[in-house]
Structures are given as C-alpha cells and as structure tokens.
Amino acid sequence: MHLPGKVIAITGAAQGLGKAMALYLAQKGAHLALIDMNAEALEQVATACRDFGVKAEAFTANITVEAEVETVFQRIVAKLERLDGLINNAGIIRDGLLVKVKDGQIDSRLSLADWNSVLSVNLTGVFLCGREAATQMIKLGNGGCMINISSISRAGNIGQSNYSATKAGVAALATTWAKELARYGIRAAAIAPGFIATDMTASMKPEIIAKIESGIPAKRMGVPNEIAQTVAFILENDYISGRVIEVDGALRL
Numbered sequence: 001m002h003l004p005g006k007v008i009a010i011t012g013a014a015q016g017l018g019k020a021m022a023l024y025l026a027q028k029g030a031h032l033a034l035i036d037m038n039a040e041a042l043e044q045v046a047t048a049c050r051d052f053g054v055k056a057e058a059f060t061a062n063i064t065v066e067a068e069v070e071t072v073f074q075r076i077v078a079k080l081e082r083l084d085g086l087i088n089n090a091g092i093i094r095d096g097l098l099v100k101v102k103d104g105q106i107d108s109r110l111s112l113a114d115w116n117s118v119l120s121v122n123l124t125g126v127f128l129c130g131r132e133a134a135t136q137m138i139k140l141g142n143g144g145c146m147i148n149i150s151s152i153s154r155a156g157n158i159g160q161s162n163y164s165a166t167k168a169g170v171a172a173l174a175t176t177w178a179k180e181l182a183r184y185g186i187r188a189a190a191i192a193p194g195f196i197a198t199d200m201t202a203s204m205k206p207e208i209i210a211k212i213e214s215g216i217p218a219k220r221m222g223v224p225n226e227i228a229q230t231v232a233f234i235l236e237n238d239y240i241s242g243r244v245i246e247v248d249g250a251l252r253l
C-alpha cells in the first residue's frame with residue numbers, strides 16, 4: 001500500500017501507542033480517522049496530525065457498543081471518502097490472579113466484572129471494528145489492511161488471564177480475517193509488542209522500570225515509534241498477511 005492519500009482508521013488514538021501511530025502515519029502522508037472515547041485528547045491528536053498537511057478527523061466512540069461502531073465507520077467513509085486501513089489498537093488491562101491465596105486461605109479471585117470488561121474492549125471491540133471496517137472496504141472495492149495490536153502476553157502471563165486470552169484472540173482473528181478476506185484484496189495481520197514505554201510507564205517507580213528492563217534481552221523497553229514503524233511496514237508491504245510480528249526486544253513469554 002502506498003500510504004500518501006490513503007485513509008487509515010486507528011482505535012485508541014488519543015494517547016500512547018495509538019497517538020504515536022497517528023503521528024507517524026500522518027508524516028507518511030496518510031489521512032487519518034481517529035477513534036477514542038476521550039474526545040478532548042483525541043481532538044488534540046487530530047490537530048497535531050493536520051500539522052503534517054493531511055486530513056485527520058476525530059470520531060468519539062466506545063468500541064464496545066455495536067451501534068456506535070457501525071455509525072462511526074459509516075461516518076468515516078462519508079467524511080473521508082475512503083477506508084484503506086484499520087489499526088485495532090484500543091485496549092485495557094485489569095490484571096489479577098485467577099485465585100490468590102494468602103496465609104493458606106483464598107484471598108481474592110479474578111472478578112467476572114474484570115474478565116468481562118477486558119473481553120469487551122480488547123476482543124469484542126476488535127471484532128466489531130474489524131467487521132465494520134471490512135464491510136466498508138468490501139463496499140468500496142479498493143481492498144485494504146487490518147492490523148490487530150496483540151501483546152507478547154498472548155502466550156499466557158501470570159496475573160493476566162483476561163488480557164492474555166484477548167491478546168491470543170485478536171491474533172487468531174487476524175489470521176482468520178487474512179484467510180476470509182483475501183478474496184476482496186484485504187490483508188490482516190497482528191503485532192505483539194513487548195514492554196513499550198508510554199506516559200503510563202513513565203510514572204512508574206525507577207526501580208520497577210529497572211527490574212522490568214533487566215529481564216528484557218535488549219535491556220530496555222521499546223518506544224511507541226517502534227510499534228508505529230511496524231504498523232507502517234505491514235501497511236506498506238502487500239505480501240504480509242495472516243501473521244503476527246513480535247516487537248519485544250527478544251522478550252518472548
């Protein structure tokens with residue numbers, strides 16, 4: 001895919017990795033449809049993208065709500081007249097052990113609420129956005145590319161029953177969509193990042209950061225632009241489909 005002039009939708013674009021992807025793709029000349037629940041921060045990202053001379057529109061929506069997702073993708077095509085890519089990036093974490101034992105007694109259990117909220121955003125939200133994006137791409141007839149942001153936690157990680165299940169799920173969705181949608185010229189892939197330094201990690205205690213980094217073979221966290229670069233690489237390379245690219249400084253769980 002030649003990015004200048006193409007329209008790429010990004011969920012969770014108001015901050016963190018989604019914001020970095022938006023700015024990186026704007027520099028490459030792509031027009032952007034930015035989706036998030038945080039309207040104020042999202043508009044600031046859209047403004048920053050426009051500074052690169054591209055079109056960038058903010059669409060406030062909760063990706064777990066079917067009607068909102070349907071409407072947003074209709075509005076994207078109405079406003080920007082194309083849809084060439086979707087980055088399914090929005091995700092949340094609600095970590096906890098399945099069953100926590102303290103002093104030989106059951107202390108706590110992963111709540112159904114925490115299970116459901118993570119599944120709702122990280123898996124159902126990805127399904128809904130993927131389905132609506134594919135629908136619009138097929139109607140427009142120009143093909144396209146969908147990228148799901150997974151995590152190295154997809155292999156299974158202590159304290160992340162809910163999160164790991166969703167990140168394995170979105171990797172499987174990318175493979176499934178690649179097979180189902182190839183006939184329409186639509187590719188699908190996933191990225192599994194390791195620890196990436198964001199505003200959230202910047203507020204962590206230095207000793208916690210040092211402990212995490214000492215366990216990474218590369219001896220540092222990744223930076224958001226390294227994930228954005230991988231997004232652009234997948235979008236631009238028309239023979240990548242159905243695969244998960246790990247970007248983790250060699251930290252495979």
Ligand SMILES: NC(=O)C1=CN([C@@H]2O[C@H](COP(=O)(O)OP(=O)(O)OC[C@H]3O[C@@H](n4cnc5c(N)ncnc54)[C@H](O)[C@@H]3O)[C@@H](O)[C@H]2O)C=CC1
Nearest residue numbers: 012014015016017036037062063089090091151193195196
């Ligand atoms: N930061 C990291 O080290 C890693 C992040 N990831 C994945 O990368 C993605 C982005 O992560 P970060 O940028 O760190 O997260 P973040 O928490 O900084 O940003 C997530 C964005 O998604 C939005 N969002 C959350 N729920 C939403 C919903 N229901 N509807 C619409 N928007 C919603 C939030 O408002 C926020 O702007 C996530 O899927 C995460 O699981 C994967 C591996 C490592």
Ligand SMILES: CC(C)c1ccc(C(=O)O)c(O)c1O
Nearest residue numbers: 093151152153193194195200
């Ligand atoms: C355990 C993995 C690498 C991880 C770490 C941190 C975050 C985050 O802060 O959002 C993730 O989403 C992860 O997948």
